[in-house]
Amino acid sequence: PAFTNDIEAILALKRDRNAVILAHNYQTPEIFHCVADIVGDSLALARKAATVEAQVIVVAGVHFMAETAKLLNPNKMVLIPDLGAGCSLADSITAEDVRLLRQRYPGVPVVTYVNTSAAVKAESDICCTSGNARAVVESLGVPRVIMVPDEYLAINVAADTDVEIIAWRGHCEVHERFTSADIRELRDAHPGVIILAHPECPPEIVAQAEFSGSTAAMLDYVEREKPVRVVLLTECSMSDNVAVAHPEIEFIRPCNLCPHMKRITLANIRAALEENRHEVRIAAGIAGRARRSVERMLSL
Ligand code: 13P
Numbered sequence: 434p435a436f437t438n439d440i441e442a443i444l445a446l447k448r449d450r451n452a453v454i455l456a457h458n459y460q461t462p463e464i465f466h467c468v469a470d471i472v473g474d475s476l477a478l479a480r481k482a483a484t485v486e487a488q489v490i491v492v493a494g495v496h497f498m499a500e501t502a503k504l505l506n507p508n509k510m511v512l513i514p515d516l517g518a519g520c521s522l523a524d525s526i527t528a529e530d531v532r533l534l535r536q537r538y539p540g541v542p543v544v545t546y547v548n549t550s551a552a553v554k555a556e557s558d559i560c561c562t563s564g565n566a567r568a569v570v571e572s573l574g575v576p577r578v579i580m581v582p583d584e585y586l587a588i589n590v591a592a593d594t595d596v597e598i599i600a601w602r603g604h605c606e607v608h609e610r611f612t613s614a615d616i617r618e619l620r621d622a623h624p625g626v627i628i629l630a631h632p633e634c635p636p637e638i639v640a641q642a643e644f645s646g647s648t649a650a651m652l653d654y655v656e657r658e659k660p661v662r663v664v665l666l667t668e669c670s671m672s673d674n675v676a677v678a679h680p681e682i683e684f685i686r687p688c689n690l691c692p693h694m695k696r697i698t699l700a701n702i703r704a705a706l707e708e709n710r711h712e713v714r715i716a717a718g719i720a721g722r723a724r725r726s727v728e729r730m731l732s733l
């Protein structure tokens with residue numbers, strides 16, 4: 434009942450305010466299934482943000498996702514319900530770090546994961562997500578790239594391409610916690626289980642999984658291969674959201690919670706729409722260059 438009041442209020446506010454809600458796959462099921470208009474992985478959210486016609490965009494996700502939506506919609510109001518919804522990867526690197534990397538490796542292009550601030554994107558040549566990282570790296574037609582800030586994503590992409598990749602030492606606090614012991618225990622306890630690992634996981638985890646891909650790629654795999662029993666080594670809400678649509682499949686946990694994604698609730702989405710909080714603004718000197726990096730990725 435508590436949820437129902439907020440859901441009804443949010444649906445009414447969306448109509449009154451000509452607003453849409455973008456929700457990442459890691460949002461809890463009541464947000465993902467009951468109030469979101471657009472859902473997906475980081476790449477899908479960026480692509481779809483570029484086509485939104487509503488005047489107000491609420492991002493049910495983390496701050497870098499709201500910044501990306503604002504970069505692509507400079508004349509719209511973009512709201513993030515909790516300013517504390519950050520990301521350990523985005524926090525691991527600054528614009529100054531990227532400038533120093535360029536000095537150390539002159540002429541080597543910088544590929545930047547979207548899990549970064551707009552200021553870091555502004556110092557970059559092109560962005561990528563986990564859904565297109567290899568294609569972005571190879572699109573540059575060079576033998577060597579710098580890829581920031583996720584060390585594990587960089588190593589996992591390097592395993593699949595001839596391009597040499599210079600990595601940074603950032604990690605996702607959710608995915609870095611999966612261990613080989615987790616995988617051994619899973620295979621012992623659930624014979625025949627299919628293991629899907631997000632590419633932010635350590636390389637030894639990805640190497641032991643049947644499949645690795647972005648959250649959208651994991652969903653595609655489940656729908657295409659229809660495994661009897663599967664584990665998604667990623668954030669907990671991912672399995673919850675996919676399991677709702679696929680009751681015939683057994684979803685085994687473990688999973689890890691992202692404390693940043695979990696700061697977004699129905700209550701603060703409602704408050705965001707009622708009180709315009711918190712409006713995302715990006716300094717003009719940063720926005721133009723950051724937008725170019727995102728649009729270059731989207732144009733591929
Ligand atoms: P994707 O949804 O792009 O796979 O990203 C995962 C993630 O950790 C986003 O914060």
Ligand code: SF4
Nearest residue numbers: 520521605606607691
């Ligand atoms: Fe950042 Fe990891 Fe949380 Fe995604 S899951 S927002 S990469 S800390």
